[in-house]
Amino acid sequence: MIAYYYCSIKTFCSMLESKSLWLTDLTKSNDSQEVTRLYNNIWDSIKPRLLASDLDRETVEFTIQQFECARLPQVYSDIPYGCCLSYMNDLVQQWNEYGDNGKGVSVGFDLDWFNIKKQYPITSCRIQRSIGYEFVSYDSASLRDNFYEIFYQAIKNEGRQAWIMEILPTFKHYAGFIKNPSFQDEKEIRILFYPSDRFEDSLGGLSTIQNNIRPHYCLPWANDTSNAMRSVTVGYNCEHTAEEIVELIKKANLSFTNQVRVYKSDCSYRDRIN
Numbered sequence: 001m002i003a004y005y006y007c008s009i010k011t012f013c014s015m016l017e018s019k020s021l022w023l024t025d026l027t028k029s030n031d032s033q034e035v036t037r038l039y040n041n042i043w044d045s046i047k048p049r050l051l052a053s054d055l056d057r058e059t060v061e062f063t064i065q066q067f068e069c070a071r072l073p074q075v076y077s078d079i080p081y082g083c084c085l086s087y088m089n090d091l092v093q094q095w096n097e098y099g100d101n102g103k104g105v106s107v108g109f110d111l112d113w114f115n116i117k118k119q120y121p122i123t124s125c126r127i128q129r130s131i132g133y134e135f136v137s138y139d140s141a142s143l144r145d146n147f148y149e150i151f152y153q154a155i156k157n158e159g160r161q162a163w164i165m166e167i168l169p170t171f172k173h174y175a176g177f178i179k180n181p182s183f184q185d186e187k188e189i190r191i192l193f194y195p196s197d198r199f200e201d202s203l204g205g206l207s208t209i210q211n212n213i214r215p216h217y218c219l220p221w222a223n224d225t226s227n228a229m230r231s232v233t234v235g236y237n238c239e240h241t242a243e244e245i246v247e248l249i250k251k252a253n254l255s256f257t258n259q260v261r262v263y264k265s266d267c268s269y270r271d272r273i274n
Contacts, residue, residue, distance in 0.1 A: 003085035006099035016252040020218035023081040080176040102237035113228035136188040236265040
């Protein structure tokens with residue numbers, strides 16, 4: 001699958017030099033509800049439905065009380081680090097927010113190239129379970145119905161153990177992939193990583209925490225024999241021509257540069273003139 005990373009020309013040149021994607025703290029992103037949307041907004045809408053259901057009320061009240069005590073520590077422990085991409089190319093929303101208002105580029109990466117699975121990662125001593133990529137889900141009535149059903153069945157089947165056995169793990173599993181619906185035009189897919197100092201194995205090339213500019217992990221997208229880059233779309237306001245972008249790629253000494261296709265954006269957006 002090809003996913004697209006929108007960025008400025010400066011970031012693109014830095015990416016060509018480092019040959020890696022940065023996985024950064026998602027809670028520091030431009031969405032103030034990143035990671036917390038499920039724990040707060042969605043959970044708050046589900047609580048009264050559980051209390052009004054045919055479940056034993058004392059068990060529901062106990063579950064809510066226990067979860068309320070545990071949710072904040074869980075939100076801020078094992079912070080997810082991620083790289084946000086889009087599963088669609090040449091989107092005006094992505095250009096304006098991340099592609100330097102069309103002055104940058106959109107880089108298409110083959111996610112199958114990376115040694116990671118399409119999965120919702122979890123905190124684990126096995127790094128292969130702690131990193132993965134998945135589509136972002138945007139908060140909606142149907143999404144809330146799905147979570148309500150999960151929690152209803154958990155309490156019905158597990159009783160007072162539901163909050164620790166199923167509800168908390170479910171929140172941890174999905175919280176990094178649920179966003180405010182106002183971001184849905186970004187058509188996002190993301191790579192997510194839960195760091196741990198208890199890993200039994202390693203993922204080839206993934207760096208330890210780096211602290212220059214901002215804390216991040218480096219995920220290589222190239223090696224001596226191949227690379228994940230499949231296309232570069234030149235922004236509609238970009239000062240560089242497609243030919244100049246091709247030269248930048250060639251200077252990066254990538255293997256198989258002939259597999260990288262360079263296009264000019266078809267986006268017809270233009271800045272308003274007041």
